Amino acid sequence: MVCRKLFICLIFGIISFFTSHSFANAPQSNADENNRRDSAYIDSITRIKSTKDDTSSEKLNTFSEKNYGPLYDYYLDKADRAYSIGFFKRAKRFYEKAALINPNSLYIKYRISQIDNTKGKLNSLILYFNFDKPGLLIRSLTYLVVYFIISMIIILLFILMNRRRMENIEKKEQYLKERYQELLVDYLFSSESSPVILKQFNDLLASSFNQKILINQMIDLSINLTGDAKEKLRNLYLVLYLDKVSINKVYSPHWHIKIKGFHELSFMDITDANEEIIRCLQSKNEIVRMEAQLAMVRLNHEDPFGFLDHLEKPFTLWEQLTIYETIIFHNIPVPSFDRWLFSKNKSVIIFAIRMIDLFKQKEAYSNLFWMLVNDDPEIRYNTIYVIGNLKNKEALPHLKRLYKTENYQNCRAIIQAMGKMPDISMLNFLKLVLDKEDDVQLQIDAAIAIHNMGEEGEKALEKLLDSDYKNYQIIVKHVLDKRIN
């Protein structure tokens, strides 16, 4: 509390320091005089005008009759400039230097007295500056107004030009797409000689934009191709030196270009930049890291999932799912995922557990059991969940034992797992859960698990339905209502 008050005091202190320090020292201005509405204003105007006139005539006289030298002019200029932008201490310093050369200058005396007279007085920042004496604020505001107006016009023009540009790009893209599609079909499936088609391709590959369109077309096409046609397409990619374009992208310092390179190489199965991709597996940029992982799964033919051995950063659910999808859609050989059950990276272990479930790797059971005693509750949760999905009844006694020590979420997972692999030996335990637990979700889970046991389970529930004890009736009705579950 005290600390917060101190902070508030500090903030206000800083604000008041700046306001008082910067502006309280400001000299009394014409406008301030105006505020006072006294005759001093008129006097001061007259004075400043006269002094200015004096000074200009003085300067003129000085120039024609008595020359104080370039140093004097230099000091005066500096001082005036500092004064006009509100740097009064600096201004005074230069006025004083100028005064050493010309001690009789009325102008200098007036300026110094202006600066001195106003020390310690409260001054309004806004009313101080006016058009008679353009200050930093006035100039800044004027510039900003001009800037805003110009920027508005520029933005409007930019938007209009951008629209025109986009329309043109769209038209060009459409034309190129059609043309490339024709050529690709001809190249892959017609009997026309390759050199002729290649020449046509080369003629159309004049710019990087054209290259980009062709690469995208080839990638789209490659998704639907297999066997010889795919190999032919890959050869075309090499012959047109598009692989070099993709490799250059991989080495780009810009992450979004790098990723594009990863995509292109993995679709075209070009392994020349694997070294750089491997380096990117530990990138701090999560997107680069993920895309490098995806590329590796497709380009590292010997050990597609080898990167998991060295992965230090968290392996997010999103990354895990994209890898899973890559395995499915690109026919990547599925490894034994229990290899990573003892990884140092928690997220890799969870990935391995999930994959064991999704690929039904029953040979991983023995190792999976060890995960039930892992220190991390999230790993235990996933293990319990997967054991339930894999319907491994051997685990039931372990799960029952674990129930006493687990957290709420894991307890629910245990009861749900028991519901997925119904076993009559668990009936009493589940009844006990229903009886002892107060949490509605746990009660419902337990009742569902009992219900899944078939005839005996249903009998047990019917018995409970007759009971007035606790809220059994409503729980059992909920569980038996097929519209709900």
Place this chain on the structure above:
Amino acid sequence: MDFFFEILQFVVNNFIFILTVILFSSYILLAIISAITLRSYLRKNSYVDYNSIILAPVTPSISVIAPAHNEEITIVDNIRALLSLYYNNFEVIVVNDGSKDNTFKKMVEAYDLEKVNYFFDYRIPCERIKGVYKSKNRSFKKLTVIDKVNGGKADALNAGINISKNQLICSIDVDSIMEPDALLKMVKPFMEETDKPVIATGGVIRIANSCEVEGGQITQIRVPEKFLPRVQVLEYTRAFLMARMAWGRLNGLLIISGALGMFDKETVIKCGGYSTSTVGEDMELVVRMRRYMIERKLKYDVIFIPDPLVWTEVPSTLKILGRQRNRWTRGTIETLVTHKKMFLNPKYGILGFLSYPFWMFFEWLAPLIEFLGYVYFIFLIIFGQPNWSFFYLLLAFVFTFAISMSTWAVLFEEMTFHKYKHKSEIFMLILTGILEPFFFHPLIVFWSIRGNIDYLRGVRSWGKMEREGFKKKKKTE
């Protein structure tokens, strides 16, 4: 007297001036951060295939909760649109919050609903739930309808949370139109979380006035024809794309719009659910969730997604708009007062030092200060004080700044999602931006003042919100 006058001038001029400088600078700074974040987001997501979430076997389960109160005209279509969202692991919970019209009857008839023996716990207090309904038709098995005693939007959402079976809850306004892939985009940050759990995600709300709607989906996007909705397009673009995006990046976002937000259910429940004692329940929940995490020294993230995820009809009459802004002001004050402990409190980091003061000075107090500025200026005129030349310059500065920000907002929209295809629409938006400071902004100040007065008077009602309804697609011969 002179001394008094001098002090008054010093305080008022300098305070307003400094506040204005900070306000304008923070707008510019936020816009710059937003632009950088937006660029990065768009680049990152240009490679994302959201279909992989649809096909994925392990995805977080979501309960979409839609409170409905007197929505008989649109409820059937809106539920259909919700049921057809792209996602594989979700349920839709529609809460009939004591509607006095035929909302409930229409739902029962259209979806063949019947009461089920649903057992649930009031984990968050809410008004009595009269019944839970499911469809006899298995095609609608994702749909659950709750019929409850009226308790307001927050209460209805709490009832939905109590019934929800899933990990995440997605609160929406039932009369809004969600983009079909909205759930995919909102759930992705939850799937990307690392050591920092994501507790909430929010997205951009776009304006559907004058857009064509068919079967609960937007088929033609247009700039609103009327001035008031059109000016709100600029307002929303500035707020979402140029400010909230930056706050999200700074981890200082204090609000996720009630029209669409996704939350971690357990965190919401631990925080006590939506507050029924405020009309700004959306902002209040986010602030409370953040406080909950910070006070327990738990790592967390709140993510803002710049994609247009939901389309809503905004008020097109001064009366309704005034009520809405009045409510927003009261909601902001209530939230800020409830969580006043956060103000400049180092414990809350960026929330206490940046977000809270920003909202306090620039969302709550700025209209009041602006109003005081008007009064002060009139006072100066009466006493013959104003420096007119400076006044004109300052006026030009403020107006050109405001118009410039609107122009930048149009540019942001153009460079990101490019929803308005016709050139004439861009001109219309820019023209609206030029008119806004003269005709719209003073009204906003007025309604804010009214909101402050109503807050002090203890007004807690929402105010009736009438809608015109979406523009249906014209049938072609």
